[in-house]
Amino acid sequence: MPILTAGTTAPEFSLHVTPDQKLSLSELRGKPVVLAFYPADWSPVCGDELSVFNEILPELSKYGAELVAISVDGSWCHDAFAKHKHLHFPLLSDFEPKGATARAYGAYREADGVCERALFVLDKNGAITWSYCSPVAVSPGADGILNALEALPK
Amino acid sequence: MSKLSVSVTKQDHLQGALNAACSLVEYGDYECPSCGEVQPVIKKLQAHFGDQMSFVFRNFPLQEVHPWAEAAAEVAELAGSQGKFWEMHDLLFANQEDLSESTIQALVRQLGLSEAKMLQASSNGTLKSRVESDFAGGIRSGVNGTPTFFLNGDRYDGSTDFESMVSLMEQVLISNGD
Numbered sequence: 001m002p003i004l005t006a007g008t009t010a011p012e013f014s015l016h017v018t019p020d021q022k023l024s025l026s027e028l029r030g031k032p033v034v035l036a037f038y039p040a041d042w043s044p045v046c047g048d049e050l051s052v053f054n055e056i057l058p059e060l061s062k063y064g065a066e067l068v069a070i071s072v073d074g075s076w077c078h079d080a081f082a083k084h085k086h087l088h089f090p091l092l093s094d095f096e097p098k099g100a101t102a103r104a105y106g107a108y109r110e111a112d113g114v115c116e117r118a119l120f121v122l123d124k125n126g127a128i129t130w131s132y133c134s135p136v137a138v139s140p141g142a143d144g145i146l147n148a149l150e151a152l153p154k
Numbered sequence: 155m156s157k158l159s160v161s162v163t164k165q166d167h168l169q170g171a172l173n174a175a176c177s178l179v180e181y182g183d184y185e186c187p188s189c190g191e192v193q194p195v196i197k198k199l200q201a202h203f204g205d206q207m208s209f210v211f212r213n214f215p216l217q218e219v220h221p222w223a224e225a226a227a228e229v230a231e232l233a234g235s236q237g238k239f240w241e242m243h244d245l246l247f248a249n250q251e252d253l254s255e256s257t258i259q260a261l262v263r264q265l266g267l268s269e270a271k272m273l274q275a276s277s278n279g280t281l282k283s284r285v286e287s288d289f290a291g292g293i294r295s296g297v298n299g300t301p302t303f304f305l306n307g308d309r310y311d312g313s314t315d316f317e318s319m320v321s322l323m324e325q326v327l328i329s330n331g332d
Binding site: 045051054055087135138143 | 156159217218289294296297299300309
Protein backbone atom coordinates (compact mmCIF):
# COMPACT_ATOMS: atom_id res chain seq x y z
CA MET A 1 0.00 0.00 0.00
CA PRO A 2 1.39 3.42 -0.94
CA ILE A 3 1.49 6.12 1.72
CA LEU A 4 -1.71 8.03 2.50
CA THR A 5 -2.14 11.14 0.37
CA ALA A 6 -3.62 14.61 0.69
CA GLY A 7 -7.31 14.70 1.51
CA THR A 8 -7.25 11.62 3.73
CA THR A 9 -8.07 11.91 7.43
CA ALA A 10 -4.94 11.05 9.39
CA PRO A 11 -5.51 7.77 11.28
CA GLU A 12 -5.60 8.23 15.06
CA PHE A 13 -2.82 6.72 17.16
CA SER A 14 -1.73 6.62 20.75
CA LEU A 15 1.94 5.80 21.18
CA HIS A 16 4.53 5.92 23.93
CA VAL A 17 6.44 9.20 23.95
CA THR A 18 8.34 8.26 27.12
CA PRO A 19 8.46 4.90 28.89
CA ASP A 20 5.47 5.89 31.06
CA GLN A 21 3.59 8.41 28.94
CA LYS A 22 1.57 8.19 25.74
CA LEU A 23 0.70 10.81 23.15
CA SER A 24 -2.38 10.62 20.95
CA LEU A 25 -2.73 12.38 17.63
CA SER A 26 -6.08 13.79 18.78
CA GLU A 27 -4.30 15.70 21.55
CA LEU A 28 -2.65 17.77 18.83
CA ARG A 29 -5.94 18.68 17.12
CA GLY A 30 -6.23 22.44 16.56
CA LYS A 31 -2.65 22.81 15.32
CA PRO A 32 -0.92 21.78 12.11
CA VAL A 33 1.06 18.60 12.72
CA VAL A 34 4.14 17.26 10.95
CA LEU A 35 4.55 13.47 11.21
CA ALA A 36 7.98 12.16 10.30
CA PHE A 37 8.22 8.37 10.03
CA TYR A 38 11.83 7.17 9.88
CA PRO A 39 13.47 3.74 9.84
CA ALA A 40 15.63 3.70 12.95
CA ASP A 41 17.30 5.62 15.73
CA TRP A 42 21.12 5.71 15.35
CA SER A 43 21.22 5.06 11.61
CA PRO A 44 23.41 7.65 9.86
CA VAL A 45 20.73 9.04 7.53
CA CYS A 46 18.07 9.26 10.25
CA GLY A 47 20.50 11.11 12.50
CA ASP A 48 21.04 13.73 9.81
CA GLU A 49 17.36 13.98 8.95
CA LEU A 50 16.28 14.52 12.55
CA SER A 51 19.17 16.92 13.26
CA VAL A 52 17.99 19.11 10.39
CA PHE A 53 14.38 18.95 11.62
CA ASN A 54 15.62 19.85 15.10
CA GLU A 55 17.09 23.08 13.75
CA ILE A 56 13.86 24.17 12.03
CA LEU A 57 11.71 24.01 15.16
CA PRO A 58 11.68 27.84 15.47
CA GLU A 59 10.45 28.01 11.87
CA LEU A 60 7.75 25.40 12.57
CA SER A 61 6.56 27.32 15.60
CA LYS A 62 5.88 30.34 13.35
CA TYR A 63 3.15 28.18 11.82
CA GLY A 64 2.07 26.95 15.26
CA ALA A 65 2.97 23.46 14.02
CA GLU A 66 3.95 20.44 16.13
CA LEU A 67 6.55 17.96 14.87
CA VAL A 68 6.53 14.36 16.03
CA ALA A 69 8.80 11.65 14.68
CA ILE A 70 7.88 7.96 14.71
CA SER A 71 9.91 4.77 14.41
CA VAL A 72 9.57 1.20 15.66
CA ASP A 73 12.32 1.71 18.26
CA GLY A 74 11.32 1.35 21.91
CA SER A 75 10.92 4.37 24.16
CA TRP A 76 14.14 3.72 26.11
CA CYS A 77 16.05 3.68 22.86
CA HIS A 78 14.32 6.92 21.77
CA ASP A 79 15.22 8.45 25.10
CA ALA A 80 18.94 7.76 24.66
CA PHE A 81 18.91 8.83 21.00
CA ALA A 82 17.06 12.10 21.70
CA LYS A 83 19.54 12.97 24.46
CA HIS A 84 22.50 12.15 22.24
CA LYS A 85 21.18 14.36 19.42
CA HIS A 86 19.72 17.07 21.70
CA LEU A 87 16.35 16.64 19.97
CA HIS A 88 13.64 19.02 21.16
CA PHE A 89 10.62 17.25 19.70
CA PRO A 90 8.92 13.98 20.68
CA LEU A 91 9.96 10.59 19.30
CA LEU A 92 7.08 8.13 19.37
CA SER A 93 7.45 4.36 19.59
CA ASP A 94 5.46 2.36 17.07
CA PHE A 95 6.66 -0.63 19.03
CA GLU A 96 3.73 -2.76 20.16
CA PRO A 97 1.97 -3.97 18.10
CA LYS A 98 5.04 -3.29 16.03
CA GLY A 99 4.53 -0.91 13.12
CA ALA A 100 0.74 -0.75 13.51
CA THR A 101 0.64 3.04 13.14
CA ALA A 102 3.09 3.08 10.23
CA ARG A 103 0.94 0.41 8.51
CA ALA A 104 -2.16 2.58 8.92
CA TYR A 105 -0.35 5.37 7.06
CA GLY A 106 1.03 3.01 4.41
CA ALA A 107 4.49 3.81 5.73
CA TYR A 108 5.73 0.39 6.84
CA ARG A 109 8.43 -1.60 5.09
CA GLU A 110 7.23 -5.16 5.58
CA ALA A 111 10.42 -6.74 4.27
CA ASP A 112 12.65 -4.76 6.63
CA GLY A 113 10.33 -4.45 9.62
CA VAL A 114 10.88 -0.69 9.90
CA CYS A 115 9.05 2.51 8.95
CA GLU A 116 9.46 4.16 5.58
CA ARG A 117 11.13 7.55 5.47
CA ALA A 118 7.78 9.29 5.04
CA LEU A 119 6.51 12.77 5.88
CA PHE A 120 2.93 13.91 6.44
CA VAL A 121 1.64 17.43 7.04
CA LEU A 122 -1.79 17.57 8.73
CA ASP A 123 -4.01 20.63 9.00
CA LYS A 124 -5.50 21.68 12.32
CA ASN A 125 -8.49 19.38 11.73
CA GLY A 126 -6.32 16.32 11.31
CA ALA A 127 -6.61 16.00 7.54
CA ILE A 128 -3.49 15.15 5.55
CA THR A 129 -2.65 18.05 3.21
CA TRP A 130 0.72 16.79 1.94
CA SER A 131 2.72 13.59 2.10
CA TYR A 132 6.05 12.44 0.74
CA CYS A 133 7.93 9.15 0.82
CA SER A 134 11.68 9.47 0.34
CA PRO A 135 13.98 6.67 -0.86
CA VAL A 136 15.04 4.97 2.37
CA ALA A 137 18.70 5.95 1.98
CA VAL A 138 17.96 9.62 1.27
CA SER A 139 17.14 12.13 3.97
CA PRO A 140 14.27 14.25 2.65
CA GLY A 141 15.20 17.68 4.05
CA ALA A 142 12.59 20.14 5.26
CA ASP A 143 11.72 22.16 2.15
CA GLY A 144 8.58 20.13 1.38
CA ILE A 145 7.33 20.44 4.96
CA LEU A 146 7.72 24.24 4.98
CA ASN A 147 6.05 24.61 1.59
CA ALA A 148 3.13 22.48 2.79
CA LEU A 149 2.76 24.51 6.01
CA GLU A 150 2.85 27.71 4.00
CA ALA A 151 0.06 26.40 1.78
CA LEU A 152 -2.28 25.80 4.74
CA PRO A 153 -5.17 28.28 5.04
CA LYS A 154 -4.20 31.03 7.47
CA MET B 155 14.14 16.48 -6.59
CA SER B 156 15.14 19.33 -4.32
CA LYS B 157 16.63 22.36 -6.04
CA LEU B 158 18.86 25.17 -4.92
CA SER B 159 16.47 28.01 -4.14
CA VAL B 160 19.13 30.70 -3.70
CA SER B 161 21.15 31.21 -6.88
CA VAL B 162 24.90 31.62 -6.77
CA THR B 163 25.95 35.26 -6.95
CA LYS B 164 29.11 37.27 -6.47
CA GLN B 165 28.08 37.71 -2.84
CA ASP B 166 28.82 34.01 -2.33
CA HIS B 167 32.17 32.64 -1.25
CA LEU B 168 33.04 31.47 -4.73
CA GLN B 169 36.08 29.76 -6.21
CA GLY B 170 36.09 29.77 -10.00
CA ALA B 171 33.94 31.68 -12.45
CA LEU B 172 30.30 32.53 -11.82
CA ASN B 173 29.41 31.07 -15.22
CA ALA B 174 31.55 27.90 -15.01
CA ALA B 175 29.95 24.93 -16.78
CA CYS B 176 29.73 22.92 -13.58
CA SER B 177 28.68 24.68 -10.38
CA LEU B 178 29.12 22.83 -7.11
CA VAL B 179 27.57 24.37 -4.00
CA GLU B 180 28.24 22.90 -0.56
CA TYR B 181 26.18 23.54 2.55
CA GLY B 182 28.53 22.60 5.34
CA ASP B 183 29.34 22.76 9.03
CA TYR B 184 32.93 23.25 10.24
CA GLU B 185 32.46 20.85 13.14
CA CYS B 186 30.93 18.08 11.02
CA PRO B 187 33.40 15.21 10.47
CA SER B 188 31.88 14.28 7.10
CA CYS B 189 32.39 17.85 5.88
CA GLY B 190 36.00 17.63 7.01
CA GLU B 191 36.45 14.34 5.16
CA VAL B 192 35.06 15.73 1.92
CA GLN B 193 37.44 18.74 1.90
CA PRO B 194 40.29 16.93 0.12
CA VAL B 195 37.76 15.51 -2.38
CA ILE B 196 36.67 19.04 -3.33
CA LYS B 197 40.27 20.12 -3.79
CA LYS B 198 40.91 17.09 -5.99
CA LEU B 199 37.81 17.87 -8.06
CA GLN B 200 38.98 21.45 -8.50
CA ALA B 201 42.40 20.24 -9.64
CA HIS B 202 40.73 17.76 -12.00
CA PHE B 203 38.17 20.09 -13.61
CA GLY B 204 40.09 23.39 -13.43
CA ASP B 205 38.08 26.32 -14.78
CA GLN B 206 35.25 24.04 -15.92
CA MET B 207 33.93 24.06 -12.35
CA SER B 208 33.13 26.58 -9.65
CA PHE B 209 32.76 25.91 -5.94
CA VAL B 210 30.66 27.77 -3.39
CA PHE B 211 30.59 27.18 0.35
CA ARG B 212 27.54 28.18 2.40
CA ASN B 213 27.03 27.80 6.14
CA PHE B 214 24.77 25.14 7.59
CA PRO B 215 25.79 24.86 11.26
CA LEU B 216 23.90 22.12 13.13
CA GLN B 217 24.19 23.90 16.44
CA GLU B 218 22.39 21.36 18.59
CA VAL B 219 24.93 18.66 17.83
CA HIS B 220 27.96 20.84 17.16
CA PRO B 221 28.47 23.49 19.86
CA TRP B 222 31.27 25.32 17.97
CA ALA B 223 29.74 25.21 14.50
CA GLU B 224 28.06 28.61 14.72
CA ALA B 225 31.11 30.39 16.14
CA ALA B 226 33.28 28.78 13.45
CA ALA B 227 30.87 29.84 10.69
CA GLU B 228 30.85 33.40 12.02
CA VAL B 229 34.62 33.64 12.19
CA ALA B 230 34.87 32.38 8.61
CA GLU B 231 32.48 35.17 7.62
CA LEU B 232 34.58 37.63 9.58
CA ALA B 233 37.65 36.48 7.66
CA GLY B 234 35.60 36.79 4.46
CA SER B 235 34.81 40.42 5.25
CA GLN B 236 38.57 40.97 5.40
CA GLY B 237 39.33 39.05 2.20
CA LYS B 238 40.51 35.83 3.86
CA PHE B 239 37.49 33.55 3.75
CA TRP B 240 39.12 30.53 2.15
CA GLU B 241 42.21 30.70 4.36
CA MET B 242 39.97 30.60 7.44
CA HIS B 243 37.70 27.97 5.88
CA ASP B 244 40.67 25.63 5.40
CA LEU B 245 42.11 26.36 8.83
CA LEU B 246 38.78 25.66 10.54
CA PHE B 247 38.49 22.29 8.84
CA ALA B 248 42.11 21.51 9.65
CA ASN B 249 41.34 22.24 13.31
CA GLN B 250 37.81 20.86 13.42
CA GLU B 251 38.56 18.31 16.12
CA ASP B 252 39.68 20.91 18.64
CA LEU B 253 37.45 23.88 17.98
CA SER B 254 37.14 26.09 21.04
CA GLU B 255 37.20 29.76 21.91
CA SER B 256 40.98 29.72 22.22
CA THR B 257 41.47 27.84 18.92
CA ILE B 258 39.25 30.33 17.11
CA GLN B 259 41.08 33.30 18.66
CA ALA B 260 44.41 31.76 17.69
CA LEU B 261 43.20 31.42 14.07
CA VAL B 262 42.06 35.05 14.06
CA ARG B 263 45.56 36.08 15.17
CA GLN B 264 47.24 33.67 12.76
CA LEU B 265 45.49 35.32 9.80
CA GLY B 266 46.14 38.79 11.19
CA LEU B 267 42.43 39.65 11.29
CA SER B 268 41.29 42.75 13.11
CA GLU B 269 40.00 41.78 16.55
CA ALA B 270 38.34 45.17 16.87
CA LYS B 271 36.29 44.47 13.73
CA MET B 272 35.49 41.01 15.12
CA LEU B 273 34.05 42.48 18.29
CA GLN B 274 32.13 45.08 16.32
CA ALA B 275 30.69 42.49 13.92
CA SER B 276 29.68 40.14 16.71
CA SER B 277 28.02 42.91 18.69
CA ASN B 278 25.96 44.22 15.76
CA GLY B 279 25.04 40.71 14.59
CA THR B 280 26.13 41.04 10.94
CA LEU B 281 28.04 37.75 10.96
CA LYS B 282 25.21 35.90 12.68
CA SER B 283 22.64 37.19 10.23
CA ARG B 284 24.76 36.15 7.25
CA VAL B 285 25.06 32.62 8.70
CA GLU B 286 21.33 32.52 9.44
CA SER B 287 20.46 33.59 5.95
CA ASP B 288 22.68 30.83 4.50
CA PHE B 289 20.96 28.34 6.80
CA ALA B 290 17.44 29.49 5.93
CA GLY B 291 18.23 29.31 2.21
CA GLY B 292 19.63 25.82 2.75
CA ILE B 293 16.46 24.63 4.48
CA ARG B 294 14.33 26.03 1.63
CA SER B 295 16.55 24.21 -0.86
CA GLY B 296 16.11 20.86 0.87
CA VAL B 297 19.48 20.61 2.58
CA ASN B 298 19.12 17.29 4.36
CA GLY B 299 22.24 16.97 6.46
CA THR B 300 25.86 17.99 6.18
CA PRO B 301 27.48 18.18 3.80
CA THR B 302 24.76 18.68 1.17
CA PHE B 303 25.86 19.41 -2.39
CA PHE B 304 24.01 21.00 -5.27
CA LEU B 305 25.34 20.33 -8.73
CA ASN B 306 24.13 22.94 -11.21
CA GLY B 307 21.24 23.60 -8.85
CA ASP B 308 20.10 20.00 -8.28
CA ARG B 309 20.60 18.36 -4.90
CA TYR B 310 23.20 15.60 -5.17
CA ASP B 311 22.19 12.60 -3.06
CA GLY B 312 24.95 10.26 -4.17
CA SER B 313 28.13 9.18 -2.51
CA THR B 314 30.75 11.88 -1.86
CA ASP B 315 33.85 9.95 -2.80
CA PHE B 316 36.02 11.38 -5.59
CA GLU B 317 35.15 8.74 -8.22
CA SER B 318 31.37 9.11 -7.78
CA MET B 319 31.51 12.88 -7.91
CA VAL B 320 33.86 13.01 -10.89
CA SER B 321 31.67 10.69 -12.93
CA LEU B 322 28.52 12.67 -12.20
CA MET B 323 30.21 15.99 -12.93
CA GLU B 324 31.58 14.60 -16.18
CA GLN B 325 28.04 13.60 -17.17
CA VAL B 326 26.86 17.13 -16.39
CA LEU B 327 29.62 18.59 -18.54
CA ILE B 328 28.80 16.23 -21.41
CA SER B 329 25.08 17.03 -21.28
CA ASN B 330 25.93 20.76 -21.17
CA GLY B 331 27.78 20.30 -24.43
CA ASP B 332 24.76 18.83 -26.26
